[in-house]
Amino acid sequence: MATIRRDIGAGHHFIFDDSLVSQPNEDMFTPHFWHLENKVTGQAKGRGTTIFIEHEHQHWVLRHYIRGGLVGKLLSDQYVFLGVERSRPFEEFRLLAHMRDKGLRVPAPVAARIHRRGVIYRGDLITQTIPNSHDLHRMLCEKPLNESDWQNVGKALAEMHNCQVYHHDANIRNIMMDDKRDIWLIDFDRCHFRSGDKWKKENLARLLRSLHKEKAKNPVFHWQIEQWQSCIDGYNAVSNTAV
Ligand SMILES: Nc1ncnc2c1ncn2[C@@H]1O[C@H](COP(=O)(O)OP(=O)(O)O)[C@@H](O)[C@H]1O
Ligand SMILES: [Mg+2]
Numbered sequence: 001m002a003t004i005r006r007d008i009g010a011g012h013h014f015i016f017d018d019s020l021v022s023q024p025n026e027d028m029f030t031p032h033f034w035h036l037e038n039k040v041t042g043q044a045k046g047r048g049t050t051i052f053i054e055h056e057h058q059h060w061v062l063r064h065y066i067r068g069g070l071v072g073k074l075l076s077d078q079y080v081f082l083g084v085e086r087s088r089p090f091e092e093f094r095l096l097a098h099m100r101d102k103g104l105r106v107p108a109p110v111a112a113r114i115h116r117r118g119v120i121y122r123g124d125l126i127t128q129t130i131p132n133s134h135d136l137h138r139m140l141c142e143k144p145l146n147e148s149d150w151q152n153v154g155k156a157l158a159e160m161h162n163c164q165v166y167h168h169d170a171n172i173r174n175i176m177m178d179d180k181r182d183i184w185l186i187d188f189d190r191c192h193f194r195s196g197d198k199w200k201k202e203n204l205a206r207l208l209r210s211l212h213k214e215k216a217k218n219p220v221f222h223w224q225i226e227q228w229q230s231c232i233d234g235y236n237a238v239s240n241t242a243v
Contacts, residue, residue: 016111089123144222154234171210
């Protein structure tokens with residue numbers, strides 16, 4: 001595989017894995033196109049619209065970058081342009097490619113694009129679908145994870161931290177488990193490399209807060225605080241730095 005960047009003029013910039021896509025175009029980043037082709041297999045309700053696509057035996061997830069919070073209400077999908085490589089889709093694509101090279105279980109990046117108009121841009125990212133997986137929010141609403149599952153969650157986070165990657169949104173909707181019970185991390189928008197170790201503990205605390213929050217919110221939620229220790233044990237087993 002090779003990562004190729006293509007700047008085709010009129011503010012259009014693409015980045016893609018040439019073993020998965022031969023020629024990126026506007027259409028492949030447009031949900032409407034995939035709907036017309038009858039290739040949409042599902043969608044996820046997150047901040048924005050994430051659709052699942054089946055195309056020539058490939059399974060892809062297409063996400064449009066959407067802002068959350070107050071700014072999002074005004075500029076829902078527009079970002080200030082600071083350079084192609086500093087755009088969110090390009091940064092997430094390159095970060096995923098890097099972590100894949102390091103052997104982490106994160107989705108393979110397929111293609112990303114931005115469309116710049118003056119000082120703003122809009123962007124989209126396509127990744128490979130993690131086969132037969134569900135996010136932990138959905139799993140925990142159905143049944144509990146066992147001790148070794150929780151250790152594996154901790155291990156996955158430690159492997160990410162060992163690469164000095166900080167997860168901006170470390171919550172259970174961004175952690176997936178497949179049918180082999182392998183743990184995967186997703187949603188690396190705004191994630192980046194960070195030096196040092198002090199932030200790692202805080203990054204784990206963010207996940208713990210999300211578990212407490214979901215437990216309070218969902219009538220049935222199969223998680224107890226006692227299980228947190230397994231996660232920490234798994235983390236410490238592979239981490240460069242104990243927390
Ligand atoms: N590569 C993937 N494979 C399988 N499911 C995914 C993948 N990426 C996202 N999902 C599902 O879609 C949901 C939303 O996607 P995500 O990338 O987290 O976007 P956001 O949180 O910004 O809406 C996730 O919680 C997960 O359930
Ligand atoms: Mg998410």
